[in-house]
Amino acid sequence: MLRLGWIVALGLLIGSIAATPVGPAQVAISEKAGNQVWNFDSEPVGSLPKSFKVGTLFDGRPAGDWQVMEFKSAPSPPHVLAQRMNTGAEHAYKTVLVEDVTTADLDLQVSFLAVGGKGDMGGGLIWRAADDRNYYLARANPLEQNIRAYRVVKGVRHLLGNFDEIIPVHKWHTFRVVAQGQRFEVFFEGHTVLKLSDKTFGNGRIGLWTKSDAVTYFDDLQLLHLN
Numbered sequence: 262m263l264r265l266g267w268i269v270a271l272g273l274l275i276g277s278i279a280a281t282p283v284g285p286a287q288v289a290i291s292e293k294a295g296n297q298v299w300n301f302d303s304e305p306v307g308s309l310p311k312s313f314k315v316g317t318l319f320d321g322r323p324a325g326d327w328q329v330m331e332f333k334s335a336p337s338p339p340h341v342l343a344q345r346m347n348t349g350a351e352h353a354y355k356t357v358l359v360e361d362v363t364t365a366d367l368d369l370q371v372s373f374l375a376v377g378g379k380g381d382m383g384g385g386l387i388w389r390a391a392d393d394r395n396y397y398l399a400r401a402n403p404l405e406q407n408i409r410a411y412r413v414v415k416g417v418r419h420l421l422g423n424f425d426e427i428i429p430v431h432k433w434h435t436f437r438v439v440a441q442g443q444r445f446e447v448f449f450e451g452h453t454v455l456k457l458s459d460k461t462f463g464n465g466r467i468g469l470w471t472k473s474d475a476v477t478y479f480d481d482l483q484l485l486h487l488n
Contacts, residue, residue: 299482301340304329316356316393325355332478336372336433341478349473356393358468365464366487370437374478375403375430381473386438389465398470399438399447403428408454410447412461424454
């Protein structure tokens with residue numbers, strides 16, 4: 262009888278451990294099976310996440326005001342990474358790169374919220390970046406109601422593809438890029454919007470992007486290495 266009671270107690274203890282929820286700080290960065298996730302929840306408010314580096318504008322100023330902020334309506338609260346600078350010329354590209362990640366073939370995804378902007382809105386994903394002047398870019402713009410992909414060479418964009426899409430403002434959206442060799446596929450809200458081919462950049466860093474006066478919040482940046 263005593264032995265039976267011990268077995269029951271052990272079973273209850275194991276069940277309790279299995280049901281224990283994982284807190285935000287425990288999933289801030291996951292690197293299992295080549296997967297990395299940044300949800301920014303363990304980062305101090307007002308800081309730039311470790312290994313993230315802000316680019317520079319052509320006049321030498323930092324390319325945006327990138328910092329972690331509290332936002333309880335985030336997909337995974339309480340924190341987001343926000344680009345908060347609400348001024349900028351037409352070709353002011355606000356970039357932040359993850360310095361310690363270099364990859365070629367990847368599955369890259371992020372959630373974003375277009376908060377404000379009169380000349381521009383929204384944001385996008387950077388991949389295979391040599392630096393903040395040379396990279397691939399896919400971005401979604403609620404003002405123009407389209408999704409576009411570019412190669413950026415020496416700070417100049419070259420259009421690779423366009424897809425017209427209804428993009429509601431003040432709503433979180435999911436944006437994803439899969440790159441394998443010279444073939445790229447761009448997804449918006451889970452469906453394919455662009456299929457492209459280009460071989461300018463072979464590998465490089467990943468990052469986030471906004472333009473001009475767009476204020477944008479990002480959450481749950483996810484990277485799966487495919488090579």
